[in-house]
Amino acid sequence: MRIFQVITVSEFGGAQSVVANLVQGLNDDDEVFILYGGNGEAWKPLTRKVNLIKICEHRKEVSWKDMFLVFKLLRLRLKYKPDVVHLHSSKMGAIGRIVFNPKTIVYSVHGFDSIRKAFRKFLIVERLLKNRAAKIVGVSQYDVDCLREEGISHNVELVYNGVADHKADDTASLEDSSLKRKIEDIRGKYSKVIMCVSRISAQKKFDLFLDIAKEKSEYAFIWIGNKEIINDLPSNVFCLGETHSAYIYFRYADVFILPSNYEGLPISLLEALSFGIPVVASDVGGIGEVLDGKNGFAVENNVLSFTSKIDYVLDDSRNQVMRLNARDSYLKNFTIDKMVKGYTSIFKAIYNKGKRS
Structure with missing residues (x-):
């Protein structure tokens, strides 16, 4: 053909x-x-x-x-x-x-x-x-x-x-050394990393991301994908800019979040699942078809909905099971x-x- x-x-x-x-x-x-x-x-x-x-x-x-x-x-x-x-x-x-x-x-x-x-x-x-x-x-x-x-x-x-399955790849060799050092430095200061990989636009609810971060100040919130430098951020928020093959950095995340006004079926969300990272995301578009409460949650666009599910996912008694479920849901449906x-x-x-x- x-x-x-x-x-x-x-x-x-x-x-x-x-x-x-x-x-x-x-x-x-x-x-x-x-x-x-x-x-x-x-x-x-x-x-x-x-x-x-x-x-x-x-x-x-x-x-x-x-x-x-x-x-x-x-x-x-x-x-x-x-x-x-x-x-x-x-x-x-x-x-x-x-x-x-x-x-x-x-x-x-x-x-x-x-x-x-x-x-x-x-x-x-x-x-x-x-x-x-x-x-x-x-x-x-x-x-x-x-x-x-x-x-x-x-x-x-x-x-x-x-999405491609990169979990077994030697992703460390592909990392940008400067960006890697920044993330490792952040991980050294915070017990958990909440990550979002996305451009910043009217579609994405960056303001909600900031409000969630303010509420959970004990965790680091990393956003990868912003084109411009953003000033006056909360002390636990880090906007690290654009990078090629951003999926490489999912190995540093404990939870992936995606606050958004509308979506189709987000690639970054599927990539997070492929790395076994549980997801909390806005219940828009096809997200509710992917997240079933076992691999993550599709939630309303407000701070409490996000923070309560982030806490649920990070609970030691269920986190490892949710990680396995995240990976399994990718392998069954989104390869x-x-x-x-x-x-x-x-x-x-x-x-x-x-x-x-």
């Missing part, structure tokens, strides 16, 4: 991780292209042969410049004649469904609430283009249900995100193999139907 993976931006993030992990797991006989915007850092770890084509600069917003993008994609369609076109992000999902043959299109919705709650004006676009895809994929049952509530249902399927099987079955069905027609 000749497969296009098409995504708006290529800096490290959830959707980009899905693309990279999926590409790695596809059959070696498949000819894979990644059409992307931005600088392409997310593709640097790839080890298989992939055709990388930069189609635009990093630009999430819609503008008149997207007319050039439309023509560029159309030219690539005519030149390479892909068997399957896999679209990621709402912007590329819209442009791609206009440009490419709908019978070849798979459109992954990486968190439908980003449209329903944050950018509701784009709902009309989703409804207008709902039939211009062979398959629309929700990354959680929550997303599938939300799509159906908006009248998008007949071609919708669920495929959970999956790359499971995600690849889900998408491969969709791709093959589209390819075989195209060959018969």
Whole structure:
């Protein structure tokens, strides 16, 4: 099969991780292209042969410049004649469904609430283009249900995100020495480390993270993923900036938390589980489908809900069991193999139907 993976931006993030992990797991006989915007850092770890084509600069917003993008994609369609076109992000999902043959299109919705709650004006676009895809994929049952509530249902399927298993890797050799020293110094001063790996944006509730930290001042709260230096933090809060392969540092965490206004199925949460780290996260998007009280908790967005479950998870009588459950839930449900099987079955069905027609 000749497969296009098409995504708006290529800096490290959830959707980009899905693309990279999926590409790695596809059959070696498949000819894979990644059409992307931005600088392409997310593709640097790839080890298989992939055709990388930069189609635009990093630009999430819609503008008149997207007319050039439309023509560029159309030219690539005519030149390479892909068997399957896999679209990621709402912007590329819209442009791609206009440009490419709908019978070849798979459109992954990486968190439908980003449209329903944050950018509701784009709902009309989703409804207008709902039939211009062979398959629309929700990354959680929550997303599938939300799509159906908006009248998008007949071609919708669920495929959970999956992440690579790095627990047995020699992650210490990959660590940034400066960042490692900072975290080890923090661990030396506090009995427990509560960690969050995420960018800081309107979607993420960084203010709630700070309020939780103030309430649990006996623990260190580490945030990895902030672009800017943040001043005037509580003494037990440490924002350590961006880093490649942030999952490396989960081995220093006792609990992973993720306060958020909306989500699809967060990659960082699944990575924490893969390292056997229990999770306390906002009960939004597909998070409640992952956390079952044995591997962690999906909670309301308030300080008490988070702090009470953090205390529960850290209790010595149950912590080790929860760690084992976290790891086990990852192995059963959220491996790359499971995600690849889900998408491969969709791709093959589209390819075989195209060959018969």
